[in-house]
Amino acid sequence: MIPVQGFEGQVVAVLGLGRSGLSAARALKAGGAKVVAWDDNPDARARAEAEGLTVRDLSRAGALDGVSALIVSPGIPHLYPRPNPVVAAAWVAGVPVDNDIGLFFRSFAAGFDAYDSPPRVIAVTGSNGKSTTAALIHHLLQEAGRDAQLAGNIGRGVLDIDMPGEGGAVVLELSSYQTELARALTPDIALFTNLTPDHLDRHGGMGGYFAAKRRLFAEGGPDRAVIGVDEDEGRYLANQMAMGAGDDRVIRVSAAQKLTGPGWQVFARKGFLTEWRKGRQMAAIDLRQILGLPGAHNHQNACAAYAACRAMGMAPKVIEQGLHSYPGLPHRSQVIAESEGVLYVNDSKATNVDSALKALLAFDRIRWICGGLEKEGGLAGLQPGLPHVVKAYVIGREAAGFAMQLPGVESETCTTMERAVTAALAEAQPGEVVLLAPAAASFDQYDNFEQRGDDFTSRVKAALEA
Incomplete structure (x- = not known):
């Protein structure tokens, strides 16, 4: 568990008691906060009470008096198509609204000053391929002998993971629901896979949907950004993040075109992954025989995962070996x-x-x-x-x-x-x-x-x- 920092002795409200809500409540309590929680589902409230949490109907007048923050589960709308009444009440009361992702980034780095090689966070967002890309990065790191954990929208809740040790890595899959609301977003490496229409009612249209994804980069300030550039939104984002054509803090990824230029590129064409950096080919991998990654969409996932692992300092041959042993994510090709x-x-x-x-x-x-x-x-x-x-x-x-x-x-x-x-x-x-x-x-x-x-x-x- 990652105990939440900064709320010791303060009252924090948690709205929604599914996996992420209960996880946030436990981590807040472990960090010394006084937690009050609510869910419209009576079974969820009963589970929370069984864990010793205080249940309070947050929709009642005055329920947020004395509350330092409201933590909202991803499935609860906070703006579109209309804000949840409890969220709207928090705005009026001046209570900051956050989610478990914000709490994670707020608390994750506590105590890392003593590490020679602090743990790093790799965060993956986008419309399609997030789960496969995140799971593949996790697999490649583990196959290379690195301490790695998988969490977020896949695997465990972000606050349920163990505090990583020296040189460890946390791989997060983050949905637009999660990136849109988090008050803290500070990944070391951020990935954007692609963008296709989804959840548009929740985000007020395509622009709001893209804006939710973009926050991971614009507000997160990652050391390295891996960005799929097969859509206009990705090309725009890569342009926004780079200081110039040769800025290799941005790694452009494609499964539809050969990428050229003085920067850092990873692309797949005709079943072959190719890495170019500073105008030179650095590596090439035949993806056609990798059963766990069939098709162009999975080749894009492979390119993104490869780029993230290269940004972590892994050698191409080590990554290639890991790709061949990837079993595929359940129910996804x-x-x-x-x-x-x-x-x-x-x-x-x-x-x-x-x-x-x-x-x-x-x-x-x-x-x-x-x-x-x-x-x-x-x-x-x-x-x-x-x-x-x-x-x-x-x-x-x-x-x-x-x-x-x-x-x-x-x-x-x-x-x-x-x-x-x-x-x-x-x-x-x-x-x-x-x-x-x-x-x-x-x-x-x-x-x-x-x-x-x-x-x-x-x-x-x-x-x-x-």
């Missing part, structure tokens, strides 16, 4: 089996058209299991990937309607995962890929995408072992 020339891939996290398209473009001959609770906007965006599909096996309660939106694709309305897996495995030929990339939410049949991916994985493995 995860290779779960290979049998008789057929590859089986679980990408249940592909819950929207954009992420499913990336999965389709990663392979050539696909037996595609898709469908579920369709999101707004339809499926037209999948069109560039459909030529890669040999056949679609559609699941979900609206499977027939989903299949009708896949022009030119042979499809079978399976409805259930059991029928889809049975049919796909029976028809798959050597050289093909059986891919779960639903392009839809899971809630019509499953509690979450993880449960859907686990169902696919268990049925595939059972069938192959039969």
Whole structure:
């Protein structure tokens, strides 16, 4: 645990008692704060009381009297589409509003003056690829023998981690919800993967969404910034952070173009990762044979992770060895089996058209299991990937309607995962890929995408072992 500094003897309110809220309450208490907590869910309040926390309805008049700070969980809106009433009351009362990420950066460096090599924080944000990039950096550091912990929007809560030792590293995945509100953001290395529309109602539009991501760099002042430059927002951010073309405090990353110039660049083309620095090629890695990182979108993740590890002083050969041993993140282009020339891939996290398209473009001959609770906007965006599909096996309660939106694709309305897996495995030929990339939410049949991916994985493995 990272005890929160600066609130000893003061009353601090915590709104929202999920994973991050409870973690913040514990860390505040460990740092000597007097914690009062609230959640609209009575079960969450009961869990907090069982841990000895004081529960107080923060929505009541005067509930924030004498409170030094309000700590808000990520899922609670504080501005758009409308501020939570407790947050609005804090503004009126002059109570500072923060979150667990702000508390972490406020407290993390306490006592590091005695270290010869202080621990470093690598923070990853962006729209797509955050989880894979953060997990890959963590894996590469551990494979190189470095003390590393993974936290934030993946792994453990940021305040639940152990205080790192000499030369250690903390890798954080940070969502826009987390970066937008944190009052302290001071990573040593900050990464921006890419930007595509998401959570726009929460941020008041695309500009607000990008502004939330940009705070990690503009207010964080990292020693090194790794920035994906395949969209205008990334190019803008890299330009804002660099003092000139040769400023190698900014490492530009691309999976769509060759990058040139006197600065520091890492890019992937035709399956090869290349590092250029000060006009010279420093390293090249063949990514095509790395099963845990298939497709151009994962090659971008590999470039970003490689750049972060190079900024940490790791040698290219050491990074390359670690890339080959990366198993893939569960439910994200995860290779779960290979049998008789057929590859089986679980990408249940592909819950929207954009992420499913990336999965389709990663392979050539696909037996595609898709469908579920369709999101707004339809499926037209999948069109560039459909030529890669040999056949679609559609699941979900609206499977027939989903299949009708896949022009030119042979499809079978399976409805259930059991029928889809049975049919796909029976028809798959050597050289093909059986891919779960639903392009839809899971809630019509499953509690979450993880449960859907686990169902696919268990049925595939059972069938192959039969």
